[in-house]
Amino acid sequence: MNNIRLVIFDLDGVLTETSKQHYLAWKILAAELGVDIDLEFNETLKGVSRMDSLDRILKRGNIYDKYNEEDKVKLATKKNDIYVKMIKSFTSDNLFEGVLGLLNKLKDMGILIALGSASKNGPRLLKSMGVYNYFDYIVNPAEVKGKPNPDIFLKASDELSVPVENCIGIEDAVSGIEAIKKANIFAVGIGSKDVLFKADIIYRETKDIDLEVIDNLLKK
Ligand code: BG6
Ligand code: MG
Numbered sequence: 001m002n003n004i005r006l007v008i009f010d011l012d013g014v015l016t017e018t019s020k021q022h023y024l025a026w027k028i029l030a031a032e033l034g035v036d037i038d039l040e041f042n043e044t045l046k047g048v049s050r051m052d053s054l055d056r057i058l059k060r061g062n063i064y065d066k067y068n069e070e071d072k073v074k075l076a077t078k079k080n081d082i083y084v085k086m087i088k089s090f091t092s093d094n095l096f097e098g099v100l101g102l103l104n105k106l107k108d109m110g111i112l113i114a115l116g117s118a119s120k121n122g123p124r125l126l127k128s129m130g131v132y133n134y135f136d137y138i139v140n141p142a143e144v145k146g147k148p149n150p151d152i153f154l155k156a157s158d159e160l161s162v163p164v165e166n167c168i169g170i171e172d173a174v175s176g177i178e179a180i181k182k183a184n185i186f187a188v189g190i191g192s193k194d195v196l197f198k199a200d201i202i203y204r205e206t207k208d209i210d211l212e213v214i215d216n217l218l219k220k
Helices: 019-032 050-060 069-086 099-108 122-128 151-159 174-182 211-218
Strands: 006-009 112-115 167-171 186-190 201-203
Touching: 006 151, 019 050, 019 069, 050 069, 099 112, 099 211, 112 151, 151 167, 151 174, 167 174, 174 186, 186 211, 201 211
Parallel strands: 006 112, 006 167, 167 186, 186 201
Antiparallel strands: none
């Protein structure tokens, strides 16, 4: 195995189950605003920044023009407060099965590891789940354009000086797969083939990832 030199992980829905908590927190806030959101709509929120997610919810309820920027910041903060309470008790037990094994394998093989998440709660979650120190670089989502722009993935490749052809990105969101592909990086999808069909390879769960298979595909 010598093609993969950097793995850029998404966080929510790839390392841990937090895509569920994001959804539940948005659902509570949306209900207060009189907007109903369901799991199908939630697919369009995955990978999308906090403020962009709020905009999408307001547009869905046809109430986008009702709020000014200050109101929107308050609403987004309210959602984040609900979310942060939900993840307060997170420990290493909340890592998806196979994540620790995968991180250890990458370290043993000398492959670099980066976090390419849109979440500003990323570093906090990595710390509470005990895996912060595995990461050679964490992209600050406040500094780059959000997914589906490629910037988060390009930033990781650039900062760690690994050419895109030697990187892989792992994502559970449609917007994330789009971002990886725009960066000309090999895209690993975690989830349903019906949703993530633009990915180069798709696994049902993170524990199913086979690095040898991906490394061989990278050669082509
Ligand atoms: C992404 C999630 O990883 O981060 C989105 O998929 C979330 O659902 C986004 O909105 C921003 O997260 P946060 O924690 O900064 O609000
Ligand atoms: Mg995700």
